[in-house]
Amino acid sequence: MDSGLPVKRTIADQVAELVRQRILTGQLKGGQPIRQEHLAAELGVSRIPLREALKQLAAEGFVTIASHKGAVVAELSIAEVGELFDIRLKLESWLLQLAIPALTERDLTALEKNLEEQRRPDILPRWGDVNWRFHEIMYLPANRPITLKLLKNIHDKIDRYLRLEVTMRSGFHRALREHDGLIAFCRSRDVPAAVSLLERHIRDTARGLIASLKVQ
């Protein structure tokens, strides 16, 4: 029930997880340098597991490491954000198409339960997680774990920007409406309509985010 994750986790893994979370939540902002000694002292660990964690995060694309200059929190250009949304578009519409015939009643009620949570007034700080979970529930029956993990990584990279967007306010209710529509099409097993709506959903989100990035 723990999704196969190792029970005993090394310090390096815990540090990687923690730093990743700090980046996702904006505690560590893009472009910000990460001082090994300082962060290691703050976390109460030595530099070696921290350096291993940074190597891992670099491979995942959350930080960039320049030799002898250190790690800095990665920043995405507008073009890169757009590209990530394009990848989402291609892979998620494919997963949804595969998943719909395999969706169970349990999945559909889980989606509705998730949607209720999205409507709660204090959702904003947890929006990234809950929103991803919604998409994940839809795609899980497609039984494509590698693709799903890849998409999770992309969502994580994007959500950091989505999180602090003013667009959230305006795009928020639109997202809720589209999620609602997705559930309806999933329930009626209308693959073309669901895929079409999902593609519009992703494109809308991309357009809103990129527009707000450009004005800054």
Next chain:
Amino acid sequence: MDSGLPVKRTIADQVAELVRQRILTGQLKGGQPIRQEHLAAELGVSRIPLREALKQLAAEGFVTIASHKGAVVAELSIAEVGELFDIRLKLESWLLQLAIPALTERDLTALEKNLEEQRRPDILPRWGDVNWRFHEIMYLPANRPITLKLLKNIHDKIDRYLRLEVTMRSGFHRALREHDGLIAFCRSRDVPAAVSLLERHIRDTARGLIASLKVQ
């Protein structure tokens, strides 16, 4: 001309590159454990950069690290290989579609030059590289660097299995013919035909590889 790679590379990066190559070329086989002390001594480095390299390779999916048990060269199940081919199918056909209108005469001659190299009798040990380079030249004009890097990673993971397949012999000439046809459709800017052929090309490769994996 060095594609922006850092000139000064750390030992950890060099070790990661070397171990990755050993995995790709089959010098390190799937399931084989990697003993830190032994490998570090063999390479003449300490364990610290080696461990950082392994963390990076783990994040890239080339090894799996189990806590206190060590790193082992990752193995792909048949289902996982199939899934990777599916991702290739979706993303590469999209990139090709974007790239064809932007292909220059220089690109097309580069493709032909690459195809000549594919026809050389001593190509087999370099097939993985040359084959990827062929696809890369086609997709570069699409100007989607993140997607391209992602696909390169997938190619690397797959090529390890392709390399040692008996199918190579039978699938080899088919691949050459399909590459030839792709150049022709690219030259005539026939997007639907090119994409259709590329999809068949990827599906054929997948089918051949998976069939040969199953008999083992």
Next chain:
DNA sequence: CGGATGTATATTGTATCCAATTCCATTCCG
């Protein structure tokens, strides 16, 4: 024979030291 125990081995983590590189301010010189 089966389970508990102990031991060897490998990984993980810490501490310490040193080398290499980058950054930055100061100095030197035309």
Next chain:
DNA sequence: CGGAATGGAATTGGATACAATATACATCCG
């Protein structure tokens, strides 16, 4: 005065030694 050279200071990268921890395997005993 302006720009190049220089010389620390700070930081990262790497090595070594050692302690802690977990696993695997053999052994012992009831």
